[in-house]
Amino acid sequence: MTITEFVAGITAETIAALYNETISPSSVTLNETRKEFEGDLTVVSFPFTRFSKKSPEETARELGAYMQSRYPEVARFNVIKGFLNLVISDAYWLGRVQAISASENYGIRSRSGAKVMIEYSSPNTNKPLHLGHIRNNLLGYSVARILEAAGYEVIKCNLVNDRGIHICKSMLAWEKFGDGETPESAGIKGDHLVGKYYVLFDRKYKEQVSELVNGGMPEEEAKAAAPLMREAQEMLKRWEDGDQEVVSLWKKMNGWVYEGFDHTYRKLGVDFDQVYYESETYLLGKDLVREGLDKGVFFRKADGSVWIDLSEDGLDEKLLLRADGTSVYITQDLGTAQLKYDDYRMDKSVYVVGNEQDYHFRVLFLILKKLGRAWAEGLYHLSYGMVDLPSGKMKSREGTVVDADDLIEEMIEKARQNTLELGKAHELPEEEQTELFRKVGMAALKYFLLRVDPKKRLLFDPNESIDLQGHTGPFIQYTYARIRSVLEKGGGIAEEKTTFDPAVLSLNADEKNLIILLNKFEEIIGEAAETYNPAIMANYLFELAKTYNKFYHDNPIRKAEDPAVQAFRVCLSEITADIISRGMGLLGIEVPEQM
RNA sequence: GCACCCGUAGCUUAACUGGAUAAAGCAUCUGACUACGGAUCAGAAGACUUGGGGUUCGAAUCCCUACGGGUGUACCA
Numbered sequence: 001m002t003i004t005e006f007v008a009g010i011t012a013e014t015i016a017a018l019y020n021e022t023i024s025p026s027s028v029t030l031n032e033t034r035k036e037f038e039g040d041l042t043v044v045s046f047p048f049t050r051f052s053k054k055s056p057e058e059t060a061r062e063l064g065a066y067m068q069s070r071y072p073e074v075a076r077f078n079v080i081k082g083f084l085n086l087v088i089s090d091a092y093w094l095g096r097v098q099a100i101s102a103s104e105n106y107g108i109r110s111r112s113g114a115k116v117m118i119e120y121s122s123p124n125t126n127k128p129l130h131l132g133h134i135r136n137n138l139l140g141y142s143v144a145r146i147l148e149a150a151g152y153e154v155i156k157c158n159l160v161n162d163r164g165i166h167i168c169k170s171m172l173a174w175e176k177f178g179d180g181e182t183p184e185s186a187g188i189k190g191d192h193l194v195g196k197y198y199v200l201f202d203r204k205y206k207e208q209v210s211e212l213v214n215g216g217m218p219e220e221e222a223k224a225a226a227p228l229m230r231e232a233q234e235m236l237k238r239w240e241d242g243d244q245e246v247v248s249l250w251k252k253m254n255g256w257v258y259e260g261f262d263h264t265y266r267k268l269g270v271d272f273d274q275v276y277y278e279s280e281t282y283l284l285g286k287d288l289v290r291e292g293l294d295k296g297v298f299f300r301k302a303d304g305s306v307w308i309d310l311s312e313d314g315l316d317e318k319l320l321l322r323a324d325g326t327s328v329y330i331t332q333d334l335g336t337a338q339l340k341y342d343d344y345r346m347d348k349s350v351y352v353v354g355n356e357q358d359y360h361f362r363v364l365f366l367i368l369k370k371l372g373r374a375w376a377e378g379l380y381h382l383s384y385g386m387v388d389l390p391s392g393k394m395k396s397r398e399g400t401v402v403d404a405d406d407l408i409e410e411m412i413e414k415a416r417q418n419t420l421e422l423g424k425a426h427e428l429p430e431e432e433q434t435e436l437f438r439k440v441g442m443a444a445l446k447y448f449l450l451r452v453d454p455k456k457r458l459l460f461d462p463n464e465s466i467d468l469q470g471h472t473g474p475f476i477q478y479t480y481a482r483i484r485s486v487l488e489k490g491g492g493i494a495e496e497k498t499t500f501d502p503a504v505l506s507l508n509a510d511e512k513n514l515i516i517l518l519n520k521f522e523e524i525i526g527e528a529a530e531t532y533n534p535a536i537m538a539n540y541l542f543e544l545a546k547t548y549n550k551f552y553h554d555n556p557i558r559k560a561e562d563p564a565v566q567a568f569r570v571c572l573s574e575i576t577a578d579i580i581s582r583g584m585g586l587l588g589i590e591v592p593e594q595m
Numbered sequence: 596g597c598a599c600c601c602g603u604a605g606c607u608u609a610a611c612u613g614g615a616u617a618a619a620g621c622a623u624c625u626g627a628c629u630a631c632g633g634a635u636c637a638g639a640a641g642a643c644u645u646g647g648g649g650u651u652c653g654a655a656u657c658c659c660u661a662c663g664g665g666u667g668u669a670c671c672a
Contacts, residue, residue: 471620553636
């Protein structure tokens with residue numbers, strides 16, 4: 001039981017005893033007591049005045065007096081305005097430390113049986129991954145880990161957009177201008193090579209368009225009439241007809257891209273349990289359209305196209321099937337949603353997709369509900385803000401992007417310089433050094449992207465790049481490494497956690513602040529899982545590291561004179577290290593033993 | 596036009612979902628290594644939470660309004 005659950009519980013019991021009113025513990029408003037007052041937890045007593053018929057102060061005093069007399073965990077209390085500040089006994093806190101220390105996997109909930117699917121990454125196979133994809137991948141992976149810790153069975157899934165006109169563009173450009181170039185012959189990663197031809201297509205295409213415009217053609221017309229565009233469309237048609245030549249080119253170039261993606265995914269430390277390909281799912285959804293027509297949820301217009309009218313829900317009319325019977329994006333997504341559900345029967349399904357698709361997902365979920373899919377209640381769009389550059393939006397067609405691979409290399413290089421200058425890396429053999437630079441660099445990058453609320457947009461300045469000091473991943477890593485170092489100094493790190501005798505101890509402020517935070521880990525996992533928000537975990541870990549550093553600075557651990565105190569502080573350090581390590585793991589960040 | 600999101604110290608972010616005197620990091624200034632690791636710690640300075648109104652014991656948070664920024668409103672995906 002967490003401390004908030006405990007206090008909320010005894011508050012409800014107290015209300016029942018004093019005022020004969022039944023309230024739910026979850027309705028009790030609790031805060032951590034502000035630093036300037038004495039206390040650990042604060043009960044807001046304003047809401048109870050309607051039961052007590054007394055002033056907030058008097059009500060709070062009555063509650064406090066009752067609690068103190070009745071519950072040994074409540075050591076003291078004081079009342080300021082309508083706020084009841086409770087001092088929880090050292091015995092309670094020490095008991096919590098023992099419980100945490102003894103538990104194998106503190107904070108991790110056991111499997112509840114609920115299943116959740118998380119779709120993330122979902123790249124296009126015509127260009128390499130960029131900074132925006134990194135945010136997506138890190139969010140998806142981290143949310144998956146957090147939900148797992150909260151007791152879900154998690155299926156990580158990737159829906160690869162491997163077909164369509166944009167893919168044909170890079171294929172066509174390669175065919176026309178590539179001269180048989182391969183990743184090996186060019187010496188560049190496959191995804192970058194294909195991306196190069198995508199950009200090249202756009203350049204050549206624009207040249208053709210402006211040529212036509214200069215010849216007097218209106219721009220709109222020129223865009224459609226440019227020979228390259230016509231050829232790309234022709235190629236798409238041949239692909240859909242299963243033309244051997246086009247399909248084998250498509251397979252070859254996609255193969256290059258996947259090789260490149262795999263490399264980047266490995267660097268990022270993300271992976272998937274299930275991969276869906278749009279080339280295999282793009283025809284799905286037509287059954288659902290038929291079903292919708294039968295049920296009268298959809299309607300057919302005079303030209304034969306199929307629509308749904310969502311104006312009663314504050315949205316517009318939405319097309320589901322073209323007059324020629326071909327499907328559109330949302331038709332596909334309807335079909336894919338059904339496919340996923342048929343495959344896994346999950347209770348929840350999370351889509352990690354940028355916020356420019358908010359409208360699309362509102363429509364998608366609403367349609368599935370109208371089709372009577374009970375599981376549509378479990379669908380959730382984890383919408384995140386885009387990553388902006390000081391110069392504006394990233395545009396891969398124009399090549400103004402922060403490339404994922406480049407950025408990763410830059411961060412590792414930056415970590416190398418910092419670590420050699422500040423750290424103890426020179427004590428390590430070269431192989432371990434390389435590994436360390438990678439861990440530190442990736443931590444800086446990942447933490448930078450994950451500590452911000454997903455829904456907020458993120459400004460990334462490539463020149464200022466990323467700090468390695470202050471509110472950063474390496475700061476937290478450093479705290480961990482230092483704890484490990486301290487623990488080792490005292491004759492090595494034991495398998496079993498250190499035990500201590502709580503009867504002879506009393507807590508000082510630094511110790512207590514640390515314990516309160518350690519005790520919160522479980523709640524934080526729950527909160528991050530419920531809101532699909534890794535930033536909550538990220539900010540908690542920073543807070544924890546900071547609090548530990550203060551504790552460390554002012555309190556001898558191995559050098560404590562009293563052996564009971566020493567054992568206790570060693571135990572606190574062990575728990576802190578453990579939580580940092582596992583908490584960072586939930587963000588997909590590794591911690592080094594030494595740095 | 597309409598819809599959705601956002602606006603908090605110079606900059607980047609918090610604020611337990613309506614609670615007390617809005618909290619951190621960076622940058623600036625000052626102090627602490629013969630110490631269990633200074634990538635640290637302590638301190639100073641920096642905010643009428645974009646402006647205006649409302650709701651109530653109480654608002655950064657909810658409502659209205661104005662302004663500023665972003666996105667969507669495709670028979671693209």
